[in-house]
Amino acid sequence: MALKSPVVFGVLSRLSRRSFSSSKALFSKPVTVRDALNQAIEEEMERDERVFVMGEEVAQYDGAYKVTRGLWKKYGDKRVIDTPITEMGFAGIAVGAAFAGLRPICEFMTFNFSMQAIDHIINSAAKTFYMSAGAVPVPIVFRGPNGAASGVAAQHSQCFGAWFAHCPGLKVVMPYSSEDAKGLLKAAIRDPDPVVCLENEMLYGVPFPMSDEAQSNEFVLPFGKAKVEREGKHITVVCAGRATDTALIAANELAGKGIECEVINLRSLRPLDFDTIARSVAKTHHIVTVEQGWPSCGIGAEICARLMESSTFFELDAPVWRVTGADVPMPYATTLEALALPRPPDVLAAVTGVLGARIDQASAQ
Amino acid sequence: MSKIIPSAAKLFAANTVSKSVSPAVSTNKKYSTKSEATFQIKPFKLHKLESGPATSATLTAEDALKLYERLAILRRIETASGNLYKEKIIRGFCHLYSGQEAVAVGMRAAMRDVDSVITAYRCHGWTYLMGVSVLGVLSELTGRRTGCSRGKGGSMHLYSKNFYGGNGIVGAQVPLGAGVAFAHKYRGDGGVCFALYGDGAANQGQLFEAYNMAALWDLPCVFVCENNGYGMGTSVDRASASTDYYSRGDYVPGIWVDGMDVLATREATKFAIDYCTKGKGPLVMEMETYRYSGHSMSDPGTSYRTRDEVQEVRQTRDPITSFKDKILTNNLATQEQLKEIDAKVRTEVDEATKQAKSEPEIGVEELSADIYYNCVEENIRGILPNAPMKHLEVVARK
Ligand SMILES: Cc1ncc(C[n+]2csc(CCOP(=O)(O)OP(=O)(O)O)c2C)c(N)n1
Numbered sequence: 001m002a003l004k005s006p007v008v009f010g011v012l013s014r015l016s017r018r019s020f021s022s023s024k025a026l027f028s029k030p031v032t033v034r035d036a037l038n039q040a041i042e043e044e045m046e047r048d049e050r051v052f053v054m055g056e057e058v059a060q061y062d063g064a065y066k067v068t069r070g071l072w073k074k075y076g077d078k079r080v081i082d083t084p085i086t087e088m089g090f091a092g093i094a095v096g097a098a099f100a101g102l103r104p105i106c107e108f109m110t111f112n113f114s115m116q117a118i119d120h121i122i123n124s125a126a127k128t129f130y131m132s133a134g135a136v137p138v139p140i141v142f143r144g145p146n147g148a149a150s151g152v153a154a155q156h157s158q159c160f161g162a163w164f165a166h167c168p169g170l171k172v173v174m175p176y177s178s179e180d181a182k183g184l185l186k187a188a189i190r191d192p193d194p195v196v197c198l199e200n201e202m203l204y205g206v207p208f209p210m211s212d213e214a215q216s217n218e219f220v221l222p223f224g225k226a227k228v229e230r231e232g233k234h235i236t237v238v239c240a241g242r243a244t245d246t247a248l249i250a251a252n253e254l255a256g257k258g259i260e261c262e263v264i265n266l267r268s269l270r271p272l273d274f275d276t277i278a279r280s281v282a283k284t285h286h287i288v289t290v291e292q293g294w295p296s297c298g299i300g301a302e303i304c305a306r307l308m309e310s311s312t313f314f315e316l317d318a319p320v321w322r323v324t325g326a327d328v329p330m331p332y333a334t335t336l337e338a339l340a341l342p343r344p345p346d347v348l349a350a351v352t353g354v355l356g357a358r359i360d361q362a363s364a365q
Numbered sequence: 366m367s368k369i370i371p372s373a374a375k376l377f378a379a380n381t382v383s384k385s386v387s388p389a390v391s392t393n394k395k396y397s398t399k400s401e402a403t404f405q406i407k408p409f410k411l412h413k414l415e416s417g418p419a420t421s422a423t424l425t426a427e428d429a430l431k432l433y434e435r436l437a438i439l440r441r442i443e444t445a446s447g448n449l450y451k452e453k454i455i456r457g458f459c460h461l462y463s464g465q466e467a468v469a470v471g472m473r474a475a476m477r478d479v480d481s482v483i484t485a486y487r488c489h490g491w492t493y494l495m496g497v498s499v500l501g502v503l504s505e506l507t508g509r510r511t512g513c514s515r516g517k518g519g520s521m522h523l524y525s526k527n528f529y530g531g532n533g534i535v536g537a538q539v540p541l542g543a544g545v546a547f548a549h550k551y552r553g554d555g556g557v558c559f560a561l562y563g564d565g566a567a568n569q570g571q572l573f574e575a576y577n578m579a580a581l582w583d584l585p586c587v588f589v590c591e592n593n594g595y596g597m598g599t600s601v602d603r604a605s606a607s608t609d610y611y612s613r614g615d616y617v618p619g620i621w622v623d624g625m626d627v628l629a630t631r632e633a634t635k636f637a638i639d640y641c642t643k644g645k646g647p648l649v650m651e652m653e654t655y656r657y658s659g660h661s662m663s664d665p666g667t668s669y670r671t672r673d674e675v676q677e678v679r680q681t682r683d684p685i686t687s688f689k690d691k692i693l694t695n696n697l698a699t700q701e702q703l704k705e706i707d708a709k710v711r712t713e714v715d716e717a718t719k720q721a722k723s724e725p726e727i728g729v730e731e732l733s734a735d736i737y738y739n740c741v742e743e744n745i746r747g748i749l750p751n752a753p754m755k756h757l758e759v760v761a762r763k
């Protein structure tokens with residue numbers, strides 16, 4: 001099920017020479033995103049008796065994508081619970097348990113199946129604290145792989161970032177690296193509100209260096225704080241999750257042409273760290289957004305709107321371009337699938353286009 | 366056969382094609398010596414039904430060969446699919462039907478042209494039985510233009526006339542099937558819809574909503590639970606508080622069927638069609654069966670069950686071997702005839718496999734084709750704002 005990704009080789013090839021702004025110096029051994037998530041869950045289960053994991057195949061099978069590997073052996077049936085394939089039911093049960101003070105981690109085998117349960121995510125989890133005037137907090141985490149996978153066609157390949165980021169009451173994170181994954185998931189589990197953690201199957205197997213600090217069991221990342229993955233003065237490139245990989249590969253290439261991109265990995269989609277974006281745009285005066293989701297009412301659209309609504313608008317020297325998933329359901333055929341998702345040359349074209357300032361001059365590749 | 370209602374019998378007879386089948390009685394040793402035989406079927410279990418399907422079935426030599434050929438071709442298609450996956454020509458998920466062939470083949474043999482089917486992702490065999498060529502199936506799996514979905518759907522999303530897929534979301538096909546049945550009733554065309562789902566899907570809430578409305582409105586819907594023992598890595602008793610799936614419609618009557626016996630599935634389906642076409646409302650059928658491969662190609666299928674368990678089913682309950690034994694010992698077919706069929710099936714699937722590998726994919730302009738029946742926007746946005754795509758109409762609009 002876990003598919004080997006061709007995308008990740010870019011990450012691998014850069015692994016040794018990349019610097020991480022939030023990391024303190026020394027890199028210990030590389031850790032895969034899967035292991036980082038696994039560490040996060042295990043550490044939080046160790047730390048807090050109320051934390052438990054529920055979902056399909058999470059226990060005896062070690063997780064469909066092996067994120068929960070070993071946890072059932074360690075914590076047993078009480079805290080690592082295999083459910084039937086009944087998302088609406090177990091999401092509801094998890095939310096109810098959170099009402100009553102437990103700290104469920106509700107795994108969706110993939111977020112495609114969270115659509116079966118979206119009523120409980122939005123109507124039960126996101127709104128109850130508000131509706132009860134603060135009487136009923138809902139400390140739950142909904143997590144699992146999100147976004148395009150490889151060769152699995154329209155029903156199994158889509159990004160729900162914008163869907164969940166739309167809803168007040170939810171916090172939404174989208175980790176890219178292993179540090180992101182560990183720090184954000186741990187923060188999510190400790191958080192008193194419902195958090196949706198949108199992981200990516202294609203990144204699970206990718207190793208990233210992790211600082212000593214990130215290896216510690218007290219490492220958490222704040223919500224609503226983006227990470228500047230790479231500093232640059234010519235143009236701001238905002239991305240999250242796997243799109244960060246695409247952006248970084250493009251930025252690397254552009255650097256060779258003398259164009260320095262400032263790559264901002266959002267880490268959380270809600271709250272959205274607009275301050276970091278604004279600060280960057282005040283320096284670069286140009287911006288491109290990169291996401292895998294569809295363009296309509298997407299994350300890029302939201303960033304554009306915030307630019308328009310703020311004084312940062314006056315910093316812009318050129319219109320913003322969004323690099324998005326194509327506005328089509330995901331096809332299965334290899335060549336078509338590749339054309340449905342942003343790739344580094346698309347980011348390159350967008351950067352060139354925006355820096356060229358004239359929208360009709362840039363060439364799409 | 367004797368017990369089934371005349372109308373179904375007639376339609377069934379009309380359904381049996383005799384094209385390439387040799388004369389049943391012949392002086393030539395090569396051909397079978399008997400024209401028909403009667404078989405006992407493992408008793409059906411009934412839920413809220415006074416009488417069930419016929420427990421003895423008459424099989425003609427002609428039908429025997431036809432059923433055998435279909436069983437064989439389904440198995441062969443899956444073997445080819447498994448190989449194509451290992452060669453990395455089929456990508457993503459690929460769920461094989463091997464072990465479960467008797468369910469689809471028996472059902473199809475009883476179905477009439479007016480009936481319809483919807484199933485989940487384990488759909489390659491059904492697609493073939495519903496009229497798509499082996500090439501149409503295999504080249505969908507390889508994502509090529511000759512695929513029945515032009516390569517856009519892949520292994521989980523195959524369709525044909527009266528066959529509504531090929532669905533990737535567990536359980537979703539069940540209310541959809543009830544909706545197809547609703548349309549049969551609305552139109553008054555006399556058709557019945559078969560909505561197939563797994564033992565895992567059987568727990569989904571939407572099934573129970575569909576049961577309820579189907580019963581309220583007397584929809585001609587047969588809810589067919591293919592109980593293959595596992596939903597991914599979870600055995601039935603770890604997922605279902607009651608594993609008597611045939612009784613889980615509560616107020617919807619149900620039948621348990623030996624899903625490894627193609628005659629049992631055929632007789633049960635005749636009964637179901639008769640029942641539903643009499644306006645009695647829906648029926649649940651549990652087909653007890655087994656899947657040999659892992660859940661999908663990436664699951665070795667050995668961590669949650671033993672190799673011995675799989676071996677034992679293969680040796681004692683295999684739907685093809687057991688049917689073969691039956692028709693041979695009853696002289697409905699000879700070894701030579703079956704060998705001939707095997708050879709024919711092998712050639713057909715091998716040739717289709719070769720072509721499914723060499724066909725091209727559809728052109729990239731079809732990325733933005735057929736998103737809408739009637740697209741009212743001039744352009745479809747691509748990845749960049751300056752690279753709009755045209756919405757193409759590839760399939761003919763009526
Ligand atoms: C709503 C939903 N949840 C989870 C999945 C992932 N999934 C795909 S198949 C499957 C197991 C289904 O088992 P079963 O219904 O018994 O059918 P079988 O595979 O045995 O034919 C699961 C969990 C899905 N596709 N859709």
Ligand SMILES: [Mg+2]
Pocket residue numbers: 563564565591592593594595596597
């Ligand atoms: Mg099953």
